[in-house]
Amino acid sequence: MNEEATRRRATVHDVAKAAGVSLATVDRVLNGRSGVRAATAEKVEEAIVRLGFSRDLNASLMARARDLKVVFFIPDGSNEFMDSLAEAVARRSMPALSDRMHLSTRRIRALDAGSLAAGLDALDPRDCDCAVIVTSEEPEILAAVDSATRRGIAVMTLVSDLPGSARKHFIGVDNVAAGRTAASLLGRFLPQGGKVAVIAGSLHLRDHLDRLDGFREVLARDFPALHLVGPLEGHDERVETQALVAKLLSDYPDLSGIYNLGAGNMGLVAALEAVGNKISPRVIAHELSAPTRAGLMSGAIDVVLDQNPDGEIREAITAARALALGAGRHIATDPIEIGIFLRDNLR
Amino acid sequence: MNEEATRRRATVHDVAKAAGVSLATVDRVLNGRSGVRAATAEKVEEAIVRLGFSRDLNASLMARARDLKVVFFIPDGSNEFMDSLAEAVARRSMPALSDRMHLSTRRIRALDAGSLAAGLDALDPRDCDCAVIVTSEEPEILAAVDSATRRGIAVMTLVSDLPGSARKHFIGVDNVAAGRTAASLLGRFLPQGGKVAVIAGSLHLRDHLDRLDGFREVLARDFPALHLVGPLEGHDERVETQALVAKLLSDYPDLSGIYNLGAGNMGLVAALEAVGNKISPRVIAHELSAPTRAGLMSGAIDVVLDQNPDGEIREAITAARALALGAGRHIATDPIEIGIFLRDNLR
């Protein structure tokens, strides 16, 4: 009574036998090589489906001479979160190497569509199996993504999606839900109601707009006692945000809460600490970084919503591996959760 | 000017050459086979360190005939969270198979040390490369862990650690921090102060005690206006917890908050919904599950702290792979974060 008779996974040999063709033909179909008649390819595809065959990624990678190459395009300069992403990639580089994956990072000018598009266009399929991009929605980039895809480079979006493009996968959080969460927390923090200011980086950024939408929705629905001030734009800049918050605090001495849904947190904290305990609104910001950590510890910031860059990079790598080797079908990854951090659960 | 001269990773062949021994000897050392003089083994070890060699897990797994077998021992019945863990294992089973890992689950009587110890003792090293256990601290289990380790089975603890044992790794959250977070949130929810009740499953469970400690610490330090009622014990039971909460609400009509740090959430929600809007304290519970989700949606529960069973299982599998194949050195895994969920960021 041997119940561990779990059958072997199907191999290319099994597929060849089942399709009634040779191993070489199966190989041609699997790797998109030319010289196979449509009818024959059909037989092979059918056998693949029938046997539930899926290529063994480990064996596949071992058989290829070169490593799997993944290039991350990450915006430069604008805010600390992007640095966290780059650092997360760097942290994974060594361990990934032992999985035969070679990660590299290119920092590009933030919000400079031309620079990212040029970077994508310059990619040689032999030097890059998969490109991971953090981008805003621009026709220029959409075209570059489609072109790269045609050249055989799998493109994946990170943090912010690019709907309508040929990108194979998206990794990121639900920013509308993030905005709703911020409103929900502020509402509970301020049972007596009051004025709540919202600061965005730019109202031209998709993720910032999403957060604003979610925030407004919950405020209107659940907390009519809270009144919105803004949204104001700090352009994700330290100095500009600091001036903005300072003015806010002097204009509204009775301000109950602040939601900074963009970057520029160093300025936010500086402005808050400048007024000391005289005015201390409940404050919610985005992304764990040095300034937001400091703000949490000093009490200037109450809650930080975080999209866990390490988790995003981990899932991006997993997806890249599956994408570059898999037949290009749909890829499933673990969802990225919105982390909520107070001073007491800082990681 | 070819700058991609990243040198190959060292292989067993390189190690053999560097140590001046044959491949067979390197293999004997690497896989702990007998028949190698101490002096010779030393030479090999030295070469391994010098070359920074680390075994290619994929090739290694491919070369072995059998899959890597991981057995999860998960308590049965007591609370919904354990079911989530089991489901997470089930969800990973298929994908893991394509990584040559065979996962299986054994449900054991909750808090029955004898049953878990017997299960561990019965493990045959040929049927199990790594055992993952969820357990309380008992001498009996400690002995069983050490025995299994001697037989060549790597043991890992999940959710709750077993210090002093031969377990190779622990996956779980910081429960003291979880308790601190609960207090910090309740404190912010209740700026006017008031009475806060704490319900535990049992004061004999290590993780529950840790949460209680963290909760008390922050309450005492930061929120002197909040007064603790309890802790009470609901034994992670639906009916018992429901009766407990009902009595609590009638005894303390002015109750401001409830922190349920154990299970039995179905009873908690039922008791809260029974009194309707007449009394509606701020409520924090643990672990996302059907009852806590329902509670969040209905407004009976404000916040749920969650330890992300899927993430824990993911990390456990990664660690098991490294443990069972690696030389048994220290394993690094991503930390498990404490998730904070409101109705607005339910995943």
Add this chain to the structure above:
DNA sequence: TCAGAATTGAGGTACGTGCCTCATGACTTT
């Protein structure tokens, strides 16, 4: 019908490791 092109088959080597056998040499015991 026959040249030329397109398609398919057969079989090899390689990737890095595990695991096996057999032979050789060195060292120990009686």
Add this chain to the structure above:
DNA sequence: AAAGTCATGAGGCACGTACCTCAATTCTGA
């Protein structure tokens, strides 16, 4: 010194896939 034990080397096969070559077959068009 003979017999035995232990340590080591040499080499091969296997895992599942990629990628290559060369021949054999089928198809196409004039």
